[in-house]
Amino acid sequence: MSSAAHLYLIPSTLGNENPLTHLPAATLKKIQTITHFIVENEKSERKFLKACEIKTAQSDLNIYQLDKHDKRDDAHEFMDESTMQGKSIGLLSEAGVPAVADPGSKIVIKAHEMGIKVVPLIGASSILMALMASGLNGQQFTFHGYLPIPTEERKREIRNIEQESKQTGYTQIFIETPYRNNAMLKDLLSTCNKHTKLSIATNISQANEQCNYYRIAEWKKIKIDLNKKPSVFLLMA
Amino acid sequence: MSSAAHLYLIPSTLGNENPLTHLPAATLKKIQTITHFIVENEKSERKFLKACEIKTAQSDLNIYQLDKHDKRDDAHEFMDESTMQGKSIGLLSEAGVPAVADPGSKIVIKAHEMGIKVVPLIGASSILMALMASGLNGQQFTFHGYLPIPTEERKREIRNIEQESKQTGYTQIFIETPYRNNAMLKDLLSTCNKHTKLSIATNISQANEQCNYYRIAEWKKIKIDLNKKPSVFLLMA
Numbered sequence: 259m260s261s262a263a264h265l266y267l268i269p270s271t272l273g274n275e276n277p278l279t280h281l282p283a284a285t286l287k288k289i290q291t292i293t294h295f296i297v298e299n300e301k302s303e304r305k306f307l308k309a310c311e312i313k314t315a316q317s318d319l320n321i322y323q324l325d326k327h328d329k330r331d332d333a334h335e336f337m338d339e340s341t342m343q344g345k346s347i348g349l350l351s352e353a354g355v356p357a358v359a360d361p362g363s364k365i366v367i368k369a370h371e372m373g374i375k376v377v378p379l380i381g382a383s384s385i386l387m388a389l390m391a392s393g394l395n396g397q398q399f400t401f402h403g404y405l406p407i408p409t410e411e412r413k414r415e416i417r418n419i420e421q422e423s424k425q426t427g428y429t430q431i432f433i434e435t436p437y438r439n440n441a442m443l444k445d446l447l448s449t450c451n452k453h454t455k456l457s458i459a460t461n462i463s464q465a466n467e468q469c470n471y472y473r474i475a476e477w478k479k480i481k482i483d484l485n486k487k488p489s490v491f492l493l494m495a
Numbered sequence: 496m497s498s499a500a501h502l503y504l505i506p507s508t509l510g511n512e513n514p515l516t517h518l519p520a521a522t523l524k525k526i527q528t529i530t531h532f533i534v535e536n537e538k539s540e541r542k543f544l545k546a547c548e549i550k551t552a553q554s555d556l557n558i559y560q561l562d563k564h565d566k567r568d569d570a571h572e573f574m575d576e577s578t579m580q581g582k583s584i585g586l587l588s589e590a591g592v593p594a595v596a597d598p599g600s601k602i603v604i605k606a607h608e609m610g611i612k613v614v615p616l617i618g619a620s621s622i623l624m625a626l627m628a629s630g631l632n633g634q635q636f637t638f639h640g641y642l643p644i645p646t647e648e649r650k651r652e653i654r655n656i657e658q659e660s661k662q663t664g665y666t667q668i669f670i671e672t673p674y675r676n677n678a679m680l681k682d683l684l685s686t687c688n689k690h691t692k693l694s695i696a697t698n699i700s701q702a703n704e705q706c707n708y709y710r711i712a713e714w715k716k717i718k719i720d721l722n723k724k725p726s727v728f729l730l731m732a
Contacts, residue, residue: 367630
């Protein structure tokens with residue numbers, strides 16, 4: 259295998275932002291030279307690559323789509339084929355950075371095991387930007403991903419998380435499918451202690467972004483609609 | 496207070512990289528218009544701002560240095576003064592993103608309490624980039640900051656962290672002062688189970704960056720010198 263072949267971890271934009279303004283020149287330059295990509299969604303990521311002004315014609319790109327529902331896993335063969343020719347691979351997430359809050363890390367581990375150098379590129383992460391803007395403890399924090407969907411189970415998990423934060427002082431971060439954000443907020447307000455601090459970061463890096471911070475008692479007085487708006491929740495007891 | 500005044504959270508580069516290539520155009524454009532900054536280290540951050548090609552002469556910049564050893568805390572007054580004039584403020588960390596693994600979050604919380612809009616800008620975070628490149632669980636993770644310095648205490652904490660990872664499946668992330676990195680690695684190798692996975696990301700975003708992934712038994716066979724090289728440690732049992 260060629261030592262020139264790298265796995266580049268490529269951040270895509272969080273919404274419809276222009277990658278030419280929202281990614282660093284060094285990241286763009288790297289993306290523009292890659293011809294082999296592993297993606298979550300081929301259609302949307304071809305659009306993203308076009309917006310990045312890649313040099314290769316779309317018809318000449320080699321794209322492997324990760325399919326969570328597909329039991330087969332040919333990524334290893336795709337990587338082997340690519341690297342045998344000394345070609346680097348770009349791993350792309352549907353939004354934000356790959357291998358964080360998405361299934362990309364299995365590709366990264368394969369690259370390590372195959373001896374392919376792994377190179378993370380600079381870009382936007384809604385989780386990290388939400389933490390920066392939260393006002394909560396950024397020196398110690400836990401990211402839980404998605405909480406359970408059924409209300410009672412979710413409320414139990416919220417209570418556990420609040421308790422954990424009280425004991426450790428760690429900021430607790432979690433996300434939700436955008437159309438369930440209002441249900442999540444409702445459960446947070448009805449479950450948490452009134453003094454608990456809650457930050458919500460919505461539409462991060464987009465023109466209408468909003469990073470809010472209040473205690474639960476204050477949140478209860480506020481009207482806010484999070485429906486279908488990508489949001490990150492951060493809690494500290 | 497002017498509603499036009501924002502608190503911008505500005506990522507600086509992780510080493511000596513050129514911000515013009517390593518920050519997005521949208522981030523640079525914003526930095527270039529700001530005249531009021533809260534910084535960790537005035538000298539190094541004036542140099543960074545110069546490299547960002549800010550439009551204001553250095554002598555005309557208003558810079559407030561956060562001093563961890565200073566009991567007084569005039570940041571509130573500085574922010575009030577700035578915002579009363581409708582001026583936005585930029586918060587800068589010495590390396591990477593502000594308010595994560597540094598004392599910046601107290602400024603963010605003040606901004607929220609004063610009703611100043613908080614806006615995180617896109618840039619490099621060694622913690623997040625290390626996680627992307629780790630191959631470890633990116634769907635659930637905990638960042639612990641610095642572990643205790645005395646060897647016995649540190650080993651105890653390593654054992655706790657390894658146990659936590661085993662019980663929860665969460666990736667455990669921590670950092671160390673660069674001149675203590677080799678001591679940290681030694682303690683990890685002598686304390687952890689041989690099957691435990693350990694990723695180390697060193698000199699992230701710099702020309703000599705290196706993201707490694709092995710199990711503890713494999714690490715023991717490798718010679719690596721981390722002395723004075725900024726590194727992030729990631730562990731999964």
